[in-house]
Amino acid sequence: xxxxxxxxxxxxxxxxxxxxxxxxxxxxxxxxxxxxxxxxxxxxxxxxxxxxxxxxxxxx
Amino acid sequence: xxxxxxxxxxxxxxxxxxxxxxxxxxxxxxxxxxxxxxxxxxxxxxxxxxxxxxxxxxxxxxxxxxxxxxxxxxxxxxxxxxxxxxxxxxxxxxxxxxxxxxxxxxxxxxxxxxxxxxxxxxxxxxxxxxxxxxxxxxxxxxxxxxxxxxxxxxxxxxxxxxxxxxxxxxxxxxxxxxxxxxxxxxxxxxxxxxxxxxxxxxxxxxxxxxxxxxxxxxxxxxxxxxxxxxxxxxxxxxxxxxxxxxxxxxxxxxxxxxxxxxxxxxxxxxxxxxxxxxxxxxxxxxxxxxxxxxxxxxxxxxxxxxxxxxxxxxxxxxxxxxxxxxxxxxxxxxxxxxxxxxxxxxxxxxxxxxxxxxxxxx
Numbered sequence: 393x394x395x396x397x398x399x400x401x402x403x404x405x406x407x408x409x410x411x412x413x414x415x416x417x418x419x420x421x422x423x424x425x426x427x428x429x430x431x432x433x434x435x436x437x438x439x440x441x442x443x444x445x446x447x448x449x450x451x452x
Numbered sequence: 453x454x455x456x457x458x459x460x461x462x463x464x465x466x467x468x469x470x471x472x473x474x475x476x477x478x479x480x481x482x483x484x485x486x487x488x489x490x491x492x493x494x495x496x497x498x499x500x501x502x503x504x505x506x507x508x509x510x511x512x513x514x515x516x517x518x519x520x521x522x523x524x525x526x527x528x529x530x531x532x533x534x535x536x537x538x539x540x541x542x543x544x545x546x547x548x549x550x551x552x553x554x555x556x557x558x559x560x561x562x563x564x565x566x567x568x569x570x571x572x573x574x575x576x577x578x579x580x581x582x583x584x585x586x587x588x589x590x591x592x593x594x595x596x597x598x599x600x601x602x603x604x605x606x607x608x609x610x611x612x613x614x615x616x617x618x619x620x621x622x623x624x625x626x627x628x629x630x631x632x633x634x635x636x637x638x639x640x641x642x643x644x645x646x647x648x649x650x651x652x653x654x655x656x657x658x659x660x661x662x663x664x665x666x667x668x669x670x671x672x673x674x675x676x677x678x679x680x681x682x683x684x685x686x687x688x689x690x691x692x693x694x695x696x697x698x699x700x701x702x703x704x705x706x707x708x709x710x711x712x713x714x715x716x717x718x719x720x721x722x723x724x725x726x727x728x729x730x731x732x733x734x735x736x737x738x739x740x741x742x743x744x745x746x747x748x749x750x751x752x753x754x755x756x757x758x759x760x761x762x763x764x765x766x767x768x769x770x771x772x773x774x775x776x777x778x779x780x781x782x783x784x785x786x787x788x789x790x791x792x793x794x795x796x797x798x799x800x801x802x803x804x805x806x807x808x809x810x811x812x813x814x
Contacts, residue, residue, distance in 0.1 A: 429655040429733065429786040434776040437785060440601040440730065444723065 460488035462750055463519060463527035463551070465542060466534030467494035467503045469617025469709055470556060470585065473743025474533055474750075475503040477781060479510045481747065484777075485754040489513040491527055520545065527551045529750045535619050540565040543580060552578050552753045556585035556746050558623060560633055563588070563669035567676070567762045574761035583764045584749040585742035587612040587686070587715050588670050590734055592766035593745075593775055594717035594785065595674055598730035600771065602721035605678050610670040611652035611663045613689035614713015616739030621706030624666075628690055628698035632665030635675050635684035646695045650687055654714035655735040655786045663687035664695065673764030713738040731788035744781040748774060 436443065464474050471494065478487055490512050494500050500516050507514050515522075519530065519542075530546040532539045536559035543553045543566055553573075555566055566582045573580040583589050591610045599605045615621040631642040648665040670686035678684065690698075697703060716733040734741065749765070752758050752774070759769060768774055775785055 427789055429788055432785045432787055434779045437597065437772045437775045437779075439772065440597060440787075443787065443789070444601055444728065444730075 459525070459528055460486045460754060461491070461525060461528045462487060462489070462754070463491035463493065463530045464503070465493045465519060465530060465532050467492060467496075467499040468533065468619055469739040470620070470742045470746070471531075471533035472499070472503055472506065473740050474531055474747045476506050477744045477747035478750065479507045479512060481751060484751045487512050487754075489515065489525075491515045491517075491519070491522070493518055519549075529554060529753050531746055531750050532556065533746065536562055536623055543569060547573055547576060547578055547580065550576065550578070552580070552750075552758070554581045554584045554746050554749045554753065556583070556589070556742055558583065558585060558588060558620075558627075558669055560667050560669040560672055563672055563764075567672070567764075570762040577760050579753050579758040579760050580762040581749045581753065581758060581765070582762055583669055583673050584746045586616070586713070586736075586738045586745065587668070587688075588673050589745045589749075589765050590741055590778075590783070591670055591686075591715045591717055592673050592677075592764050593768065593771045594715065594732040594734065595719055596677060596766045596768065596771040597775060597785075598717055598719035598732050599678065599721070601730055602719065602723045602728055605681050605719060605721040607681060607683040607720040608671075608674055608678065608685075609650075609683075609718045610668075610674075610686040611650070611654075611661075611689070611716045611718075612668075612686075612713065612738075613652075613654055613658050613661045613663070613715075614738050615706070615710030616713075616737070616742055617709060618706040620738060620742075621710055622702060624688060624690075625694070625698060625702050625706075627666035627668060627688065628664065628694060630667035632667060632686070633671055634665070634686075635671050635681065637682055646690070646698055648687065652687065652689070652716055653788070654716055655733050658712065658714040658735055661689035663689045666690075674766050676764060677766040709737065709739055711737065715741075733786050733788070734783055735786070736783050740781070741778075741783050744778050744783055748777050751777075 492500050492503050526549045529552045532542050532555045536557050539555045539557040539562050546553045595608050615624045628645050630645050634641050643665050645666045646664050650663050652663045653660050666688045668686040671684040674684045714735040718731045720729045
């Protein structure tokens, strides 16, 4: 019985340690705070390309 | 392309919720080729009377009855809005009679059967528009429009929320218990219906909905346009009750109209050497939008703007123009993008940050 308790405690402790490491090491980033759905005008439907952000230049 | 027809004779077969909206859209639309004659048919006389009343406000000549009872002049375009399972035979007969066909079927097996008429339709210089509803149909147009903005399309995921009339609700219920057909890495994979939960964000007021695999024809139609894509998939929104009861018969009578819904196409690919994702969506009543898409497809066929052969709307030559024509019916395309909405510059895609400047994702 004591062996089982010790194993459970060890497993929980290890899980907690891993979770703490993940919590401290990784920020997880910040979810987008802006943006959303935007209705397109009939003129914009003709060609979406002007709405696309230009790709970053290669010397960045 | 089809050649423009001068007679302007359209037949609508199946006058349920979506069929009624097809009639309304056809008769309300005063632009494009003139609609001289409209033939209506449904197995229920009440449905015929209702659609006849809608069309009676115009100068269009109206006739009713089964198509095979028509003698003499045959319709230029036959719109099939009947229950799934009847479209292949009806399309075959219409093609034999020399009519173009617009089908709103969303059954994958039936869509495959309709696409098999490709050579036959092309040989007669006829157009068979397959899946001209909301999903497939509007979904294919959104995917194509987004895909046209990219140099290469790698993956497309379609998602639909909501149902149209009772037949659409029954089809939704049936689809959830059948396997979904996804194109993955160069081959088709059948995956259990109701699996693969994906939280999809639709325009308000639909918002976020859990969507699942089901027997949906979107990937089949998209594959005709994007055979080199790595992944093509489609999902449909469902509640826990929908999934839990999908193996049972419908426990209660479906609504006359399923209310507002939405369709969404997420297209991933490459543009100017950089990875790009474009997400387009429409919030609309499924029956209204399906009716507008089918009616507009028929108008385009009459005007000689449809390719010959059997094809879905993913292969439509001018998806942007088609969507522009739907705008007066309240079918407005929205794009998901970054930037400050309404208060600052808004762009369709998030700017890509230079290496080292991004957040540490651990």
